[in-house]
Amino acid sequence: MTPEQMRDASLLELFSLEAEAQTQVLSAGLMALERNPTQADQLEACMRAAHSLKGAARIVGVDAGVSVAHVMEDCLVAAQEGRLRLRPEHIDALLLGTDLLMRIATPGDAAGEAAVPGFLVQMAALLDPSAVFAAPLPSASAALAPVLEPAPAIIVAEPPALLAEPQDDASAPRKPGKRGGEGGERVLRVTADRLNSLLDLSSKSLVETQRLKPYLASLQRLKRMHGQGMRALDGLKSQLEGSGQSAEVLEALAQTQRLLGETQQILQQQAAELDEFGWQASQRAQNLYDTALACRMRPFADVLTGQSRMVRDLGRSLGKQVQLQIEGDKTQVDRDVLEKLEAPLTHLLRNAVDHGIELPERRLLAGKPGDGVIRLCASHQAGLLILELSDDGAGIDLERVRRSIVERALSPAETVAQMSEAELLTFLFLPGFSLRDKVTEVSGRGVGLDAVQHMVRELRGSIELTQVAGQGCCFHLEVPLTLSVVRSLVVEVGGEAYAFPLAHIERTLDVPADAIVQIEGRQHFWHEQRHIGLVSANQLLNRPAAQGEERSIRVVVIREREQLYGVAVERLIGERVLVVMPLDPRLGKVQDISAGALLDDGSVVLIVDVEDLLRSVEKLLTTGRLERIERRGSAVKGVPRKRVLVVDDSLTVRELQRKLLSNRGYDVAVAVDGMDGWNALRGEDFDLLITDIDMPRMDGIELVTLVRRDQRLQSLPVMVVSYKDREEDRRRGLDAGADYYLAKASFHDDALLDAVVELIGGAQG
CATH class of the missing domain: 1.20.120.160 (HPT domain)
Known part of the structure; x- marks a missing residue:
């Protein structure tokens, strides 16, 4: 209007x-x-x-x-x-x-x-x-x-x-x-669509001004080449003057020099003007974008309209005196984020009043003031809106949580008894989980928290619950300040650019090729005292695998709650602040992609939907179709290393053998039992199998028997390494089809390596 x-x-x-x-x-x-x-x-x-x-x-x-x-x-x-x-x-x-x-x-x-x-x-x-x-x-x-x-x-x-x-x-x-x-x-009333269009146009204007940079660079390069041409003509003039050329030739050369001198002045002037224009245009475009973005930003207080009143009225209806204290109400947030925050915040506030704050008489008996206090604090931190909603109520009865988990058959009593406080609190976010014995008009603490978590995740945010018994609970929420821009790490996958939102990234790593191990048919690498599953971005995003010899793999580690995954990419381009451009609705939901954006040079980058990507990972794992990342560079170019599969249920023995063989130059994969080893043998090619005998699910004798019955594997050399050094045990292993039997009792480094060389030769043959 x-x-x-x-x-x-x-x-x-x-x-x-x-x-x-x-x-x-x-x-x-x-x-x-x-x-x-x-x-x-x-x-x-x-x-x-x-x-x-x-x-x-x-x-x-x-x-x-x-x-x-x-x-x-x-x-x-x-x-x-x-x-x-x-x-x-x-x-x-x-x-x-x-x-x-x-x-x-x-x-x-x-x-x-x-x-x-x-x-x-x-x-x-x-x-x-x-x-x-x-x-x-x-x-x-x-x-x-x-x-x-x-x-x-x-x-x-x-x-x-x-x-x-x-x-x-x-x-x-x-x-x-x-x-x-x-x-x-x-104030001036403006429709949301018009403001969105203004922001879209301003972001495109900002990108377009960046395209002036290569033109300016070309002009500067042309100016340098022109100077070199001028100096070459000066040298030519000196040579001609010394060789007795006619006056006509020297005059033509002088005329050429004058023309080049004039063009040099024009080039210098144009380069300076273009540089000034480019700088001013980029400043204006940046100011235009910042202003358009600021128009979308509203104070956090806008989402709090009526919340203090709601807390007061609800408390009165329950016989409680409750006060809502707000800090950071002027914190600026994108209006779209504000709209989507209203419902989850209302639910958390109602839960705090209903179940968090006790009745006045109970508070007085506990040595607290009769009036309860709920605090809501908002602040900025690293491009995120940080919200902390806490109450000074009774906290959560963890024993009731344990009983409820067992009664609902969500986990065995023995397991529940050993759960930490943080693990117990995660159950409150499950659909339908409640500590309330009967349904009331006001939902109990826990009921609906799954919906709250879902809404927060739709905002590309996270929510965490902590509590102190008798002193209250605290919900910690982190959501982006705006959905219009997103801080991302831009990577290259299959020759194209993709962006991972920084909010989902734990860290980036260069993982040596020989540090990748195979466990239960999946690839992992060891980092900070834990195994991290490794998947290929090329497979997830349906991009062709890159060709080349690399001695390390660039990995983006993404987090989903407590689970970490490593996504192998080809190249890390760098961190960028991207203007989100929604995909055409006619495309529907594009698998693993949430939106698009433009880079500074005008090229397109697709923004990865990390939650969808993780669902794709789980689907590939459950169907057994997860592809193995080729560890290029782990072999000398043109001379492939021989591959050995070590199968042992002892982590110590497994790692000892892997390190011994890797140090000698062999390419080593490991498996935790006979079943895992059998799956690895069916999916990959190996030059040698080294297996223990006593293992869960499938022992070594069964594994060797299956290998010898398989037409593709029947000629594969097999070594049995076992603690059992009795003649009958040795005979069982060899009768099953093993080529070599090594007792762990007499095991030492040279004995294993000598046996491997005897069976398949050196690492490169």
Whole structure:
């Protein structure tokens, strides 16, 4: 809506805007007065807000609004003058009146005016000390829900526009809180689609200005080549003058030098002008983008509208006194993030009031103040919005959690008894998990936390729960400040650029090719005291494998809760801040991809959907179709190393043999038992099998028997290494088809290596 349209807007629309602003003043002030009924500044602010709404309602002819605002003003004036002390029932009534005023000012809400007579009767009873409170007031929280429902397609930008002429009168409308700027800023209503288009255009403009850089570089290179040509002509002139050339030749050469000198001046001037233009254009484009992005940013307080009131009303309905304390309410966040945060925050706040905060008598017995406190803190950190929602309630009964897990058959009692606190708390995020014995209107702590977690993950964020028994719980949320841009690591896979959001990246590594081991048919590498599964980005993203000899593999380590995965890529291009460009909806959901973006040179990069990618990994693992990453460079070029499979259920023996053989130059894979070894043999080619005898699932004798029955493997050399050194055990191994039997009792480094050389020769033959 343009400023002219705003000036021409109907009085009813202006009244609705003023009602929205003034009812927020009333709600905040009344809740402050509930804690301290004699605060003069809050009494004055609330009285002025009611007075302003009374005058505005009279101007637009809304008699119901005049009546409600008038009786509220009378009540507040009486409190100011000391004729009335505000009690909780007065605050309840005034908050209900606040809701009624907003409903009366909302076009098409006839129910608001219908409730006015009953409200006036209740207020009259409260204002007359001799009157009996005639009837119970409706729940303030019941009246709250339908009051404020902002139109989803409308947002508020910061550029100034005339909403109403400034007034010096104290009853002048205040600037809207949620829909207006702070202080004296005026607002202009802009549709979300137009603002998104502006941001899209500004981001493309920013990218386009970067394309000037290669042109400028080419011009600078041309200027250098031109200077070299000038110097070459000077040398040629010296040679010609010494060789007695005619005057015509020397004059033609001089003319050429003059022309080149003029073009050199033009080149220098054009290069300088292009450099200046490119710098200014990039600055303007950056400012344009920053301004467009800032228009999408709103203070975190916008998502808190009504939350303090909701906490107060819900607490009253449960017989509790609860206060919501907010820090960092001016923290700037993208409006899309704010919209999606409202539902999960509301749920967490309701849970905190219902199950976190105890009844006043229980709090007093525990040595706590009777009033409970919920704290919500918002801050910026490394491009993320950090939210901490904590309460000073009773915390979570971990024994009840254990019993609930066992009763629901989610885990055996023996396992549950050994679980840590963090492991137990993760069960609260499972669908349908609850500590509440019966269903109530207010969901118990745990019910719906799966939905909260899902909504936070949709924002590419994370949520973590901690608690201290008897002292309360804390939810720690991390979400991006904006969904319009994303900090990413750009990598190359199959010759194309892909971006991994930094929020999902644990670290990047260069993993030596010989550090990759095979366990249970999957590739792993050892890092910081744990095995990390390794998968190929080429297979996940359906890109062709790169050709070349590399002695190390570049790995992006991504985290999903406590699980780490290593994704092997071809090249790490670097960290970039990318402007998210949604994919065409006609494409539907593209597997493993969330959006696109443009790099500085104008080339396209696809942004990886990490959660979808991890689902693809799990699917490949369960179907057994995960491809092995070729460890290029682990062999001398043109001379492949011989491959040995070591099968042993002892980690110590396995690693000892692997290191011995690797140090001697062999390419070694390992398996944890006979079944794992059999799967490896069927999927890959080896030059030698070294196996133990006593192993779970499938012992060494069974494994050797299967090898000798398989047409492809029957000629594979097999060595048995066992603690059993009895003749009958040796005979069993050799009868099954082993070519060599080595007892661990007499085992030493040279004995194993000598036996391997005897069977298959050196590592490179």
